Amino acid sequence: MMRRKLVAGNWKMHGLKADLGEVRAISAAMPDNVDAALCVPFTLIASAVEAAGDMLIGAQDVHEADKGAHTGCISAGMLIEAGAGLTLVGHSERRADQHETDAQVKAKAEAAHRAGLMVILCVGETLEERDSGRAEAVVTAQVAASLPAGAHGMWLALAYEPVWAIGTGRTPTEGDVAAMHGAIRAKLRELIGGEAESMRILYGGSVNAANASALLGCADVDGALVGGASLTADKFVPIIEAAAALG
Numbered sequence: 248m249m250r251r252k253l254v255a256g257n258w259k260m261h262g263l264k265a266d267l268g269e270v271r272a273i274s275a276a277m278p279d280n281v282d283a284a285l286c287v288p289f290t291l292i293a294s295a296v297e298a299a300g301d302m303l304i305g306a307q308d309v310h311e312a313d314k315g316a317h318t319g320c321i322s323a324g325m326l327i328e329a330g331a332g333l334t335l336v337g338h339s340e341r342r343a344d345q346h347e348t349d350a351q352v353k354a355k356a357e358a359a360h361r362a363g364l365m366v367i368l369c370v371g372e373t374l375e376e377r378d379s380g381r382a383e384a385v386v387t388a389q390v391a392a393s394l395p396a397g398a399h400g401m402w403l404a405l406a407y408e409p410v411w412a413i414g415t416g417r418t419p420t421e422g423d424v425a426a427m428h429g430a431i432r433a434k435l436r437e438l439i440g441g442e443a444e445s446m447r448i449l450y451g452g453s454v455n456a457a458n459a460s461a462l463l464g465c466a467d468v469d470g471a472l473v474g475g476a477s478l479t480a481d482k483f484v485p486i487i488e489a490a491a492a493l494g
């Protein structure tokens with residue numbers, strides 16, 4: 248099956264109104280044959296939506312409840328009202344820093360979908376888990392435990408982000424990327440049958456202009472989730488163009 252590539256930027260805790268020029272420049276360079284998105288801090292969503300034109304603006308997290316006594320948290324309905332079309336859930340930085348569990352990540356994805364958001368659900372192993380030969384077992388277990396009910400490629404994508412590759416300049420070999428994405432696809436087939444073919448599986452972790460073609464060209468890689476190199480148009484646009492060249 249032909250899956251249209253999705254290249255999403257994750258700005259993490261970066262981005263002030265002074266940076267909206269980058270949002271404008273990235274959206275102006277968006278090719279027709281690729282989906283591009285930027286996941287910005289909550290505070291920047293509404294103004295980024297105005298700056299982004301047709302490009303999708305997303306959040307980096309969402310609370311699993313629709314509303315309630317959850318000081319400092321943001322619901323899916325609030326994201327929709329701010330103009331977001333998508334949210335990340337289960338990023339490893341939140342799994343580590345905020346102790347998010349697979350069950351919570353699943354509930355967040357379901358809440359986001361109920362409100363009408365697209366979702367990118369992140370999974371990935373630590374270096375210790377890879378070095379001990381458990382990477383595939385860990386990641387496929389995360390997929391099984393955090394996959395939302397009714398998972399479908401129309402609204403859900405997965406992102407494989409090895410924790411040790413995030414912000415380090417290190418990436419897995421192309422063989423390791425293809426093997427992991429194949430293992431995730433196989434687990435999805437087990438869980439949701441034929442719908443597995445429609446689901447995009449993005450790679451994330453130290454993607455840049457120099458390695459984007461090779462990583463995006465691996466079997467079962469349907470896009471990229473990009474951190475540091477998504478902060479400026481001069482670094483991010485070449486990655487989107489590499490995806491466009493692969494079709």
Ligand code: 13P
Nearest residue numbers: 257413414452453474475
């Ligand atoms: P880097 O591209 O900075 O390694 O970050 C990857 C990431 O965590 C995207 O969500």
